Amino acid sequence: MSTSSTSAMAPESQGRIRSDVSTVKGLRRVADNFYVRRVAKALFTVWVVSTIIFFLIRLLPGNPIEQYIARLIETQGMDYENARMQAAALFAIDLDAPLWKQYLDYLLNLLRGNLGVSITSPGTTVTSIIARFLPWTIFSVGIGLILSFTVGILLGLMMAYRREGLLDHILTIFASVVSSIPNYLIGILLVVWLGVQWKVLPIAQMRGTLSPGVTPSFTFAFLYDALFHAFLPIVTYVLTTVGTWMLSMKGSTIGTLGEDFVTVARARGLKDWRITTAYVGRNAALPLFTQLTIAIGFVVGGSFLIETIFQYQGIGYVLSGAIAARDYPVMQGVFLIITMSVIFANLLADFLYGWLDPRIKVG
Amino acid sequence: MTKGKLDWQMDEHQNGKAPLSLQNVHVSYATRRGKVQAVRNVTLDLHAGESLALIGESGSGKTTLGLAIVRLLPETAQISPGVILYRRDGREVDILKLDRNEMREFRWRDCAMVFQAALNAFNPVLKIWAQAWDTAKAHGWHDKEAVRRRLVELLEFVQLDPKRVIDAYPHELSGGMRQRVLLALSLLLNPQVLILDEPTTALDIITQRTIIKLLRKLKEDQGFTMIFISHDLAIAAELADRVATMYAGRIVELGASEDIFYRPRHPYTLGLIRAVPTVTGGFEQLFSIPGSPPDLIDLPSGCKFHPRCAFATDRCKLEEPELEEVGPGHTAACWHWRAVEEELQRNPLHRGVLSVLQAISFNAEEEAVS
Numbered sequence: 001m002s003t004s005s006t007s008a009m010a011p012e013s014q015g016r017i018r019s020d021v022s023t024v025k026g027l028r029r030v031a032d033n034f035y036v037r038r039v040a041k042a043l044f045t046v047w048v049v050s051t052i053i054f055f056l057i058r059l060l061p062g063n064p065i066e067q068y069i070a071r072l073i074e075t076q077g078m079d080y081e082n083a084r085m086q087a088a089a090l091f092a093i094d095l096d097a098p099l100w101k102q103y104l105d106y107l108l109n110l111l112r113g114n115l116g117v118s119i120t121s122p123g124t125t126v127t128s129i130i131a132r133f134l135p136w137t138i139f140s141v142g143i144g145l146i147l148s149f150t151v152g153i154l155l156g157l158m159m160a161y162r163r164e165g166l167l168d169h170i171l172t173i174f175a176s177v178v179s180s181i182p183n184y185l186i187g188i189l190l191v192v193w194l195g196v197q198w199k200v201l202p203i204a205q206m207r208g209t210l211s212p213g214v215t216p217s218f219t220f221a222f223l224y225d226a227l228f229h230a231f232l233p234i235v236t237y238v239l240t241t242v243g244t245w246m247l248s249m250k251g252s253t254i255g256t257l258g259e260d261f262v263t264v265a266r267a268r269g270l271k272d273w274r275i276t277t278a279y280v281g282r283n284a285a286l287p288l289f290t291q292l293t294i295a296i297g298f299v300v301g302g303s304f305l306i307e308t309i310f311q312y313q314g315i316g317y318v319l320s321g322a323i324a325a326r327d328y329p330v331m332q333g334v335f336l337i338i339t340m341s342v343i344f345a346n347l348l349a350d351f352l353y354g355w356l357d358p359r360i361k362v363g
Numbered sequence: 364m365t366k367g368k369l370d371w372q373m374d375e376h377q378n379g380k381a382p383l384s385l386q387n388v389h390v391s392y393a394t395r396r397g398k399v400q401a402v403r404n405v406t407l408d409l410h411a412g413e414s415l416a417l418i419g420e421s422g423s424g425k426t427t428l429g430l431a432i433v434r435l436l437p438e439t440a441q442i443s444p445g446v447i448l449y450r451r452d453g454r455e456v457d458i459l460k461l462d463r464n465e466m467r468e469f470r471w472r473d474c475a476m477v478f479q480a481a482l483n484a485f486n487p488v489l490k491i492w493a494q495a496w497d498t499a500k501a502h503g504w505h506d507k508e509a510v511r512r513r514l515v516e517l518l519e520f521v522q523l524d525p526k527r528v529i530d531a532y533p534h535e536l537s538g539g540m541r542q543r544v545l546l547a548l549s550l551l552l553n554p555q556v557l558i559l560d561e562p563t564t565a566l567d568i569i570t571q572r573t574i575i576k577l578l579r580k581l582k583e584d585q586g587f588t589m590i591f592i593s594h595d596l597a598i599a600a601e602l603a604d605r606v607a608t609m610y611a612g613r614i615v616e617l618g619a620s621e622d623i624f625y626r627p628r629h630p631y632t633l634g635l636i637r638a639v640p641t642v643t644g645g646f647e648q649l650f651s652i653p654g655s656p657p658d659l660i661d662l663p664s665g666c667k668f669h670p671r672c673a674f675a676t677d678r679c680k681l682e683e684p685e686l687e688e689v690g691p692g693h694t695a696a697c698w699h700w701r702a703v704e705e706e707l708q709r710n711p712l713h714r715g716v717l718s719v720l721q722a723i724s725f726n727a728e729e730e731a732v733s
Contacts, residue, residue: 259483260478260482260483260484261483261484261485261486261487263435263478264478264484264485264545265486265497266435266470267433267435267470267471267475267476267478268470268471268475268497268498268501268548269467269468269469269470269471269472269498269501269502270467270497270498270501271467271501272467274497274501278486278489278497279486282488283486283487283488286488356488357487357488358487358488358532358534359487359488359532359534
């Protein structure tokens with residue numbers, strides 16, 4: 001600043017330049033801010049993904065819109081113009097407009113939260129479908145993820161402390177086996193064993209997200225019913241993912257136990273519990289938090305097969321229905337939600353990182 | 364628990380009784396190939412207020428011995444037979460018989476160990492203050508303010524700016540700063556014995572000087588009881604009152620610093636001194652001990668040094684010598700220590716000792732300047 005103002009300048013122009021300079025500097029500081037840059041990058045990625053989705057649907061030969069028009073003409077004997085109009089209404093685009101205008105409309109609709117209308121259930125907007133089904137997926141897979149991560153980390157820590165012991169061997173075999181079985185297979189096995197052969201669980205009643213007559217409210221009865229229905233998806237999710245957390249945490253903990261600072265902490269006479277939690281556990285879990293945020297990103301997409309098997313009406317269930325019925329607007333909307341959740345989970349990871357690990361300078 | 368001033372150990376000279384006595388200590392590691400005899404038959408008294416240097420090649424058992432005193436050896440290690448007696452305030456305990464919690468309390472409060480490679484000595488996710496508080500809390504301190512005051516005092520003693528360091532994360536400090544923080548932290552609980560394992564290795568020469576000066580201050584002004592583990596003879600010569608040379612897990616020579624450096628009686632000690640590069644000498648004067656340290660699983664017969672020793676005779680292959688008095692307060696485990704003495708008369712040590720002396724005089728000059 002001092003270099004920009006010289007004595008030859010009149011005082012008022014000097015003042016103006018000063019304030020200009022400081023505005024520019026302020027803007028630059030905002031632009032240089034890590035959080036601002038990171039959010040901008042995430043939004044940019046969302047834009048790129050939505051653009052790709054737009055062009056995929058419109059530019060590919062035999063694109064869904066033309067297929068839909070053709071189907072309307074074939075099945076309902078509609079003439080081309082009417083079929084076209086209906087398709088345009090469903091996909092929330094104006095098919096006569098030039099491509100750039102269609103694209104602009106699409107983006108503007110996106111900003112307004114308008115993702116078009118479902119083909120199979122006309123009159124229902126894609127946004128409302130997502131709003132209705134997404135919370136259930138977040139609820140069930142979210143609980144599964146938290147459970148699986150917590151249990152996996154604790155067991156992994158224990159395994160590392162007792163490595164080469166009996167407990168370690170048993171848990172390592174368990175972890176390797178469950179993490180190598182695909183989730184839909186575990187789901188089917190649970191239904192067959194618990195529901196059909198041993199009849200431990202009332203599989204038929206557990207279908208869906210809520211029992212008939214129960215409405216969302218802040219009551220214990222509602223929560224119980226929601227958990228009752230989400231039980232099997234959660235168990236399946238925990239079983240298929242807990243092994244990976246256990247093994248990662250075990251490996252990471254063994255590495256941390258060999259670190260000098262752990263020996264020094266022992267030499268300092270710290271209590272074992274303090275060393276295990278704040279010195280070993282915390283450092284060993286650090287790399288797993290990255291994996292956790294990535295897993296959060298895949299919560300939405302990962303629910304697909306499990307929800308279909310258990311008839312659990314979440315976003316994965318909607319997606320499988322939409323694919324079966326070629327409900328393109330719904331598919332388009334769900335895909336967008338899936339990619340957005342991955343992008344924002346990564347954003348969260350970046351923000352959390354600096355807080356979890358002081359060595360990573362944020363900013 | 365509040366101790367306002369640095370409360371050093373001068374008052375604890377217990378009528379000449381050594382705070383630490385090692386008697387017949389053996390340490391072995393169980394491995395697939397067999398038993399590694401890392402330390403064999405070490406008997407040693409550490410006197411109050413003295414500083415003792417353990418010197419020797421890598422693998423000679425120096426660090427193992429240090430870790431054995433605080434019982435931080437890996438689980439595969441076994442300390443037996445042996446007795447490690449520790450005395451404070453008129454009480455005497457065998458460290459090897461302490462239970463888990465007593466051992467935990469003994470560490471750092473009675474005997475603190477400053478490790479080699481302090482770069483990694485701190486938990487990377489906790490601030491220095493948090494780690495100091497952890498340490499104090501584990502030993503029953505409750506007064507945060509008192510701990511903080513003491514830490515500030517100690518950080519000033521090691522010539523660090525407490526304001527900068529106390530709330531810093533370890534990665535925000537340089538290697539030399541971290542080593543000094545660890546040194547300050549080791550004094551936090553006012554331990555009676557300080558073990559320093561290669562305190563200056565992996566530091567640049569300037570930082571080394573700073574640390575050495577601090578250690579001299581601890582030794583000379585405060586009369587701290589210390590054990591240095593080092594392969595750097597110059598540092599040992601500067602800081603130690605007594606020096607113990609270790610070879611293949613045994614102490615092969617023990618004596619006052621002056622005796623060891625001017626009148627070594629064990630061929631291995633002589634070899635180590637002659638191997639010190641000098642500032643003025645060329646490479647032709649450099650001597651190296653032929654061969655390599657023995658396999659600790661399958662030790663040679665007789666004197667463990669005989670395969671590498673120029674003085675070795677048939678007797679050395681058969682019988683292992685015990686430590687024998689070769690001068691007042693000076694013992695060596697060699698059948699031919701008189702031959703070493705004669706050899707030294709024929710070929711006096713100049714270059715090697717000179718470099719060591721240079722280091723000492725350099726330090727004295729530095730002291731005079733500052």
